[in-house]
Amino acid sequence: MSVEDQETTVPFICGVETPLKIQCDWKSNQSLSTTLIQTMVDATGVNSKDIPESIYDSIDPDALEDLFRPQMDGTPRINGKASFAFAGHYITVQGDGQIIVESELGRLKRTGGNILLAGDVPEEVFDEMSVQLLGDQAFSRTVLSAQYGKDTEVTQTRLSIAETTPDHAHILTHKSVARSAATAQTNQSNQMPVSSVSGSLKEFRTAIRELLFELQQQRNGFDPAELRFCFDSLQLLIEEEGVETVGQFISLVTEAVENVRGLGIISFRIRMILPMSKQSDQNSMLLLNLGLVKMDLNNDGICRIPTIRHSGSHYNTV
Numbered sequence: 001m002s003v004e005d006q007e008t009t010v011p012f013i014c015g016v017e018t019p020l021k022i023q024c025d026w027k028s029n030q031s032l033s034t035t036l037i038q039t040m041v042d043a044t045g046v047n048s049k050d051i052p053e054s055i056y057d058s059i060d061p062d063a064l065e066d067l068f069r070p071q072m073d074g075t076p077r078i079n080g081k082a083s084f085a086f087a088g089h090y091i092t093v094q095g096d097g098q099i100i101v102e103s104e105l106g107r108l109k110r111t112g113g114n115i116l117l118a119g120d121v122p123e124e125v126f127d128e129m130s131v132q133l134l135g136d137q138a139f140s141r142t143v144l145s146a147q148y149g150k151d152t153e154v155t156q157t158r159l160s161i162a163e164t165t166p167d168h169a170h171i172l173t174h175k176s177v178a179r180s181a182a183t184a185q186t187n188q189s190n191q192m193p194v195s196s197v198s199g200s201l202k203e204f205r206t207a208i209r210e211l212l213f214e215l216q217q218q219r220n221g222f223d224p225a226e227l228r229f230c231f232d233s234l235q236l237l238i239e240e241e242g243v244e245t246v247g248q249f250i251s252l253v254t255e256a257v258e259n260v261r262g263l264g265i266i267s268f269r270i271r272m273i274l275p276m277s278k279q280s281d282q283n284s285m286l287l288l289n290l291g292l293v294k295m296d297l298n299n300d301g302i303c304r305i306p307t308i309r310h311s312g313s314h315y316n317t318v
Helices: 031-046 061-068 104-111 123-134 153-161 201-218 234-241 242-257 275-289
Strands: 020-023 081-088 089-093 099-102 115-121 143-146 169-174 183-185 195-199 227-232 263-269 293-297 315-316
Touching: 020 031, 020 275, 031 061, 031 089, 031 099, 061 081, 089 104, 099 104, 104 115, 104 293, 104 315, 115 123, 123 153, 123 227, 123 263, 143 153, 143 201, 143 234, 153 169, 153 227, 195 201, 201 227, 201 242, 201 293, 227 242, 234 263, 242 263
Parallel strands: 115 263, 115 293, 143 169, 143 227, 169 195, 227 263
Antiparallel strands: 020 099, 081 089, 081 315, 089 099, 183 195
């Protein structure tokens, strides 16, 4: 099924795009977990069965309620606060009953950062999720797509579906044939401009960083996440250059993305040609070295964020 005729699927973790505020009455008979999950389900428009994990895997909601119930003399604990991670979201519960829900993905799409899309799935699944992450072009976002050893047709299609205009997009490719400089080309009036870079991986990285800062100067600076940077063919790059070299390459590129306050989308289409243990070590090493937020994709287009930066629970009650 092509991207054009495929119905858009919005994964649960992608649903709460802006911070969601919920008011919980500590004297109510409805539990905190019921209030929280039902409100999140209503906001995302999904079935509660689509929530990828149980809230009890993150925190004991019953104990949390007891923590915030009024004291024995009826005095409310209005200054208390607790924060924890649940199903790809940050949850902050305050003593006055206000609950703030913010997704990791929603935060990245507003403030910038870097995401690693990974999975042994068809190209169409990456197409769908990449288009979603490119965002609404009504905000006149700038898109830079860098490709290693891959044809630009797929990227042209993704950008076209995302309604990105040629004056707000640029494609940078790495060619194996040696050339002395980068060459720019535009095939048709409705296609995005393409630059081809030859030479070493270091030269490719330098070209990416220089173009990022050039685009920033052209736009007189970017608002947070206004720039969307896409890198495709991470698997091919690993096969040819090795994990350690690629880790250094991606680390410096994503650092440049963060310096211009952009949102980086790194695609890692895993092909199960290696033993699972070795593939897992390869994947884990990338995550540990790069510090990216990882999104696992499956064939239904549903994604999960199994590891969230700054995850865990924090309590501060008075």
